[in-house]
Amino acid sequence: MESATLDRLAELAVGFGANVQPGQQVIVIAAIGQEPLARRIVELVYGAGAVFVDMVYRDPYVQRARLQHGIDETLGYEPEWVVERVRQHGAKHGATIALSGPVAPGLLDGIEPDRIGRDRPPGQKQSTENMTEARNNWTIVPCPTRGWATLVHPDLEPDAALERLWEQIEVVCRVDTEDPVAAWKSRMDDLARACEALTERRFDMIHLEGPGTDLRVGLLPTSTWCGGGLTTAWGLRHQPNLPTEEVFTTPDPARVDGVVRATKPRELSGTIVRDLEVRFESGRVRSIEAAENGAVLKAYAERDEGAGRLGELALVDGEGRIGPLDTVFYDTLLDENAASHIALGQGFDWAVGDDDRDRINRSEIHVDFMIGSPEVDVTGITASGERVPVLRNGAWQL
Amino acid sequence: MESATLDRLAELAVGFGANVQPGQQVIVIAAIGQEPLARRIVELVYGAGAVFVDMVYRDPYVQRARLQHGIDETLGYEPEWVVERVRQHGAKHGATIALSGPVAPGLLDGIEPDRIGRDRPPGQKQSTENMTEARNNWTIVPCPTRGWATLVHPDLEPDAALERLWEQIEVVCRVDTEDPVAAWKSRMDDLARACEALTERRFDMIHLEGPGTDLRVGLLPTSTWCGGGLTTAWGLRHQPNLPTEEVFTTPDPARVDGVVRATKPRELSGTIVRDLEVRFESGRVRSIEAAENGAVLKAYAERDEGAGRLGELALVDGEGRIGPLDTVFYDTLLDENAASHIALGQGFDWAVGDDDRDRINRSEIHVDFMIGSPEVDVTGITASGERVPVLRNGAWQL
Numbered sequence: 001m002e003s004a005t006l007d008r009l010a011e012l013a014v015g016f017g018a019n020v021q022p023g024q025q026v027i028v029i030a031a032i033g034q035e036p037l038a039r040r041i042v043e044l045v046y047g048a049g050a051v052f053v054d055m056v057y058r059d060p061y062v063q064r065a066r067l068q069h070g071i072d073e074t075l076g077y078e079p080e081w082v083v084e085r086v087r088q089h090g091a092k093h094g095a096t097i098a099l100s101g102p103v104a105p106g107l108l109d110g111i112e113p114d115r116i117g118r119d120r121p122p123g124q125k126q127s128t129e130n131m132t133e134a135r136n137n138w139t140i141v142p143c144p145t146r147g148w149a150t151l152v153h154p155d156l157e158p159d160a161a162l163e164r165l166w167e168q169i170e171v172v173c174r175v176d177t178e179d180p181v182a183a184w185k186s187r188m189d190d191l192a193r194a195c196e197a198l199t200e201r202r203f204d205m206i207h208l209e210g211p212g213t214d215l216r217v218g219l220l221p222t223s224t225w226c227g228g229g230l231t232t233a234w235g236l237r238h239q240p241n242l243p244t245e246e247v248f249t250t251p252d253p254a255r256v257d258g259v260v261r262a263t264k265p266r267e268l269s270g271t272i273v274r275d276l277e278v279r280f281e282s283g284r285v286r287s288i289e290a291a292e293n294g295a296v297l298k299a300y301a302e303r304d305e306g307a308g309r310l311g312e313l314a315l316v317d318g319e320g321r322i323g324p325l326d327t328v329f330y331d332t333l334l335d336e337n338a339a340s341h342i343a344l345g346q347g348f349d350w351a352v353g354d355d356d357r358d359r360i361n362r363s364e365i366h367v368d369f370m371i372g373s374p375e376v377d378v379t380g381i382t383a384s385g386e387r388v389p390v391l392r393n394g395a396w397q398l
Numbered sequence: 399m400e401s402a403t404l405d406r407l408a409e410l411a412v413g414f415g416a417n418v419q420p421g422q423q424v425i426v427i428a429a430i431g432q433e434p435l436a437r438r439i440v441e442l443v444y445g446a447g448a449v450f451v452d453m454v455y456r457d458p459y460v461q462r463a464r465l466q467h468g469i470d471e472t473l474g475y476e477p478e479w480v481v482e483r484v485r486q487h488g489a490k491h492g493a494t495i496a497l498s499g500p501v502a503p504g505l506l507d508g509i510e511p512d513r514i515g516r517d518r519p520p521g522q523k524q525s526t527e528n529m530t531e532a533r534n535n536w537t538i539v540p541c542p543t544r545g546w547a548t549l550v551h552p553d554l555e556p557d558a559a560l561e562r563l564w565e566q567i568e569v570v571c572r573v574d575t576e577d578p579v580a581a582w583k584s585r586m587d588d589l590a591r592a593c594e595a596l597t598e599r600r601f602d603m604i605h606l607e608g609p610g611t612d613l614r615v616g617l618l619p620t621s622t623w624c625g626g627g628l629t630t631a632w633g634l635r636h637q638p639n640l641p642t643e644e645v646f647t648t649p650d651p652a653r654v655d656g657v658v659r660a661t662k663p664r665e666l667s668g669t670i671v672r673d674l675e676v677r678f679e680s681g682r683v684r685s686i687e688a689a690e691n692g693a694v695l696k697a698y699a700e701r702d703e704g705a706g707r708l709g710e711l712a713l714v715d716g717e718g719r720i721g722p723l724d725t726v727f728y729d730t731l732l733d734e735n736a737a738s739h740i741a742l743g744q745g746f747d748w749a750v751g752d753d754d755r756d757r758i759n760r761s762e763i764h765v766d767f768m769i770g771s772p773e774v775d776v777t778g779i780t781a782s783g784e785r786v787p788v789l790r791n792g793a794w795q796l
Contacts (some may be wrong), residue, residue, distance in 0.1 A: 083560050
């Protein structure tokens with residue numbers, strides 16, 4: 001089963017997710033351990049008429065070596081050419097396909113969280129700019145590996161865990177259906193309808209209430225709800241995340257108040273942040289507490305001026321395929337599409353109108369964490385103070 | 399044994415081979431399958447105070463995908479940033495450590511040889527320029543893998559083959575000695591003495607004679623014999639090849655005549671060129687014949703004006719540690735240090751005096767192949783026509 005699923009997943013990533021076009025330069029990013037899916041993707045990308053594939057294998061052991069043995073100056077160091085590479089990729093309207101899934105869980109255990117938080121992949125800032133300006137067609141798809149499978153299914157033997165994870169990925173990526181692209185298009189239509197209904201209401205604020213959570217997130221006058229795919233600045237449709245089950249917008253970074261309890265653990269730079277609680281005041285993070293690795297997120301939130309404010313608010317309904325599996329995947333791509341979430345850091349330019357573009361949050365980071373569940377009520381508050389139910393027990397109320 | 403040998407090999411590569419300096423940017427190049435040695439090297443490089451390690455994993459399956467599925471334009475395509483990266487690495491005087499050894503022998507079987515010959519790693523031309531101008535301290539060391547081991551020792555079980563290959567690498571890299579650096583320095587001294595004796599004679603021509611070989615290679619008036627390490631243009635000593643057993647010079651690209659039969663197979667772009675015979679006339683390749691994959695070398699030799707002329711003549715004595723193993727490694731690093739060889743393509747600027755710099759061969763390729771054995775006599779011919787024995791049965795006669 002694995003091999004056929006892998007083929008279908010690769011086809012979905014290249015043809016529908018990134019929507020690779022003839023003559024494009026394509027960057028494929030995978031981790032050591034994800035070779036089989038990466039290789040199949042490269043074959044299909046060349047088959048689609050790409051002029052060049054830049055296959056990048058990331059090795060978590062190399063990151064660990066840098067954190068353990070590197071002089072202080074090395075953390076966050078960016079050679080000019082790395083930035084130039086990302087810049088050219090944006091300017092040339094290249095495509096990017098990245099594979100997700102933690103390949104070596106726990107590898108950074110014992111490393112000073114502050115060092116982990118200060119480290120970052122070179123070129124990240126420029127990548128964020130490319131994303132904000134919609135210069136590239138891109139997608140991220142999950143790639144099962146043995147390491148990831150044993151993290152998600154610790155009670156199973158490694159082989160059985162890997163098989164189980166592949167089965168789940170097949171389901172959540174909808175490659176178990178006869179025509180995955182048609183299945184996705186149908187789901188995208190539903191998400192587009194939810195976006196339209198939400199945007200029409202022009203809520204002034206979204207209120208999230210649940211166990212340990214009472215958070216008010218202000219919206220901008222032109223905040224627009226997006227979901228079901230993106231279009232590049234030069235007009236090409238693509239699906240940044242497969243799976244995707246969310247609708248999202250860029251909130252007002254000056255008006256976020258209250259407390260929020262994460263509803264799922266969050267894999268972050270090789271560590272797992274558990275039992276996270278974040279307090280906001282006038283838009284800014286006031287405190288970050290966690291049972292484990294809160295310091296890693298704290299270091300992220302201090303990286304720049306906007307790192308401690310919100311760039312995204314996303315709502316996830318109960319119709320998605322990830323939530324019902326009731327599985328923590330320790331992978332943001334999957335977990336963030338199982339539950340409503342917020343993100344610290346960079347906002348999306350295209351999720352607000354021209355008038356508000358100067359008001360959205362700016363940062364080199366963009367870190368999502370999950371705060372939704374069927375127990376979390378989502379309510380819209382209009383400018384006149386009217387309270388309108390948005391999500392109740394995972395179902396749209398609009 | 400493997401693990402201790404791996405440690406010692408990594409130490410030799412970082413501290414003695416590349417001679418990595420604090421504050422340097424370092425590029426480490428390995429293939430998928432060579433992770434254990436690559437990771438240990440990265441740890442040591444950061445431990446040596448490097449400011450950044452650019453770990454590059456090459457995947458032969460990605461090369462195959464490009465050759466099989468890529469549109470014609472993709473072969474030889476170089477994104478600007480790839481060239482820029484190599485250029486900056488040269489300008490910043492960075493260090494490079496590459497691992498050798500074929501990891502997936504036979505993977506390119508069945509692919510059109512002409513396509514293989516026309517394909518090339520992006521940035522190669524700029525890399526050659528960096529090497530010619532001695533901008534970087536660098537080294538190449540062999541890295542045993544299962545795939546390579548079964549190619550070299552097809553009669554052994556894979557585990558036994560890998561163990562045998564590690565034993566051989568330990569010997570040829572002299573990491574079986576108590577002080578590998580001292581062992582190498584002593585061997586380097588011997589090579590330096592041979593260079594001095596050869597250079598002093600100012601031969602006009604070198605004549606190689608053996609079974610199937612009768613080749614005269616003209617030297618330039620200032621051709622200087624080199625061996626036993628290099629010095630960067632900015633004064634840092636390093637050992638480009640570990641192991642190295644050769645002394646070499648840049649010949650006169652206009653005066654090469656006769657026929658030469660390769661004494662070992664040559665791994666080239668994932669294929670193996672067997673039973674090679676090359677004829678030269680007035681410096682230029684006139685014909686290339688081989689029992690297998692001659693077309694791949696032919697495509698290389700046609701890549702540019704200098705690709706069909708010689709850039710290097712190297713002599714290897716019988717005192718080295720590779721020759722006595724009587725093993726074909728299918729890896730140029732090892733095989734070229736087992737036997738005298740010549741290279742098509744780019745010559746070395748620093749192996750001639752200023753007066754002859756305009757006369758050496760220029761090309762973006764540099765492809766060595768082995769033509770020496772104890773049965774091949776090497777004779778120097780002076781300007782006045784005197785014949786002076788240089789190597790007889792692998793022993794220096796000077």
